[in-house]
Structure formats: C-alpha cells, structure tokens
Amino acid sequence: MVVMKDKAMMTFAENDNVIERTKREAENAKKFAIQSFAKSLLDVADNLGRASLAVKDRFKKIETAEDHTGALPLLKTLLEGVEMTEKQLVEVFKKFGVERYDPMNEQFDPNRHNAVFQVPDQSKPPNTVAAVMKPGYMLHERIIRPAEVGVVSNVAADNNQTH
Numbered sequence: 001m002v003v004m005k006d007k008a009m010m011t012f013a014e015n016d017n018v019i020e021r022t023k024r025e026a027e028n029a030k031k032f033a034i035q036s037f038a039k040s041l042l043d044v045a046d047n048l049g050r051a052s053l054a055v056k057d058r059f060k061k062i063e064t065a066e067d068h069t070g071a072l073p074l075l076k077t078l079l080e081g082v083e084m085t086e087k088q089l090v091e092v093f094k095k096f097g098v099e100r101y102d103p104m105n106e107q108f109d110p111n112r113h114n115a116v117f118q119v120p121d122q123s124k125p126p127n128t129v130a131a132v133m134k135p136g137y138m139l140h141e142r143i144i145r146p147a148e149v150g151v152v153s154n155v156a157a158d159n160n161q162t163h
Contacts, residue, residue: 031097031140038098039144041089042137045100048086055079097140103129103147112136114146118153126154 059075090100103113108127119130129149136147 032142034096035139035142035144038093038096038137038139041093042145045086045089045093046134048082048089052079052082052086055082093137098144099138101136101138101147102132103136103149104132105129108149108151112143112146113149113151115151116148117150119150121152124152126152128152 055075056079059079093099101112103109105124106113106129107125108115108129113129113136116133117131121128121130124130128151129147130152131150133148133150134145136143137145
C-alpha cells in the first residue's frame, strides 16, 4: 500500500514537472518566434543609421549660398524622413523585445562581441572594446547578433613579439 502511494505521488509530481516544462517551452517558443525575422531587419537598421550619419555630415558642409538648385530643403526633408524611419524601426524593435547595445569601452566578452581587429592603445586596458563597427542586438536578453568590435591589444606583449 505504501509503495503504491509513493508511486502515485511520484507520478503526480512528474506530471506537474512535465506541465511546468511544457509551459516554459511554449513561453520561450512564443517569446523567440520572431528571432529570424528580427535578425533579417538588423542590416536595414544599420543601413538607415549609416545613411543618416552620412547625410548629416555632408549636410553640414553645404553652404546655403551655394545652393542654386534649391536642393537643400529637399535634402533636409529626405534626412528627416530617414531619421523618422530609423526612430520608428527602433520603437518597433523595442516593442517586440529587440534591443540594440553599444559595447564601447566594455571588457571584451566573446558571448557579446565579435572581435574583427585589434588596436594598440596604451590608454586603455588590454581586451577593452576600442571601436564598434556594428552594434549588437538582443532579443529578450538573448544575443541575436554580437557586436562587431575592435579590441585593445596588449601593447607590451605586441612590442616583445616584434623585437
């Protein structure tokens, strides 16, 4: 009788565990279902950011006195449209749990960063992120694209290897 009671209790406990695990798996499946879709849009976000920066830099150099064609107001409107589109995309990302991160000056972490090159810089400790080529993105705390970075190399070690 005691053995049967123990088996029944273990069966109930096992059923509860299966139910809880299934709930967790269903929640994760729902939470991360948009991962591949979000990853496909990351390059779009990068391109909008690059376009905005490039136009802003050039826009500052144009003299209004030299604008005989009337293109300056059109360029300004185009820039505003690109910036609004970029801002709206960031808001949509945030709404669905996609967050951008900029790891500048962080300690290099291979789980969050993809080192593309090394930079000799004595003002920062070795393995510090010194440049960010592409920002990283997370979906609900899960990395969906590591940041592409340049990392400070160990200047003393580099000097010893070259001599």
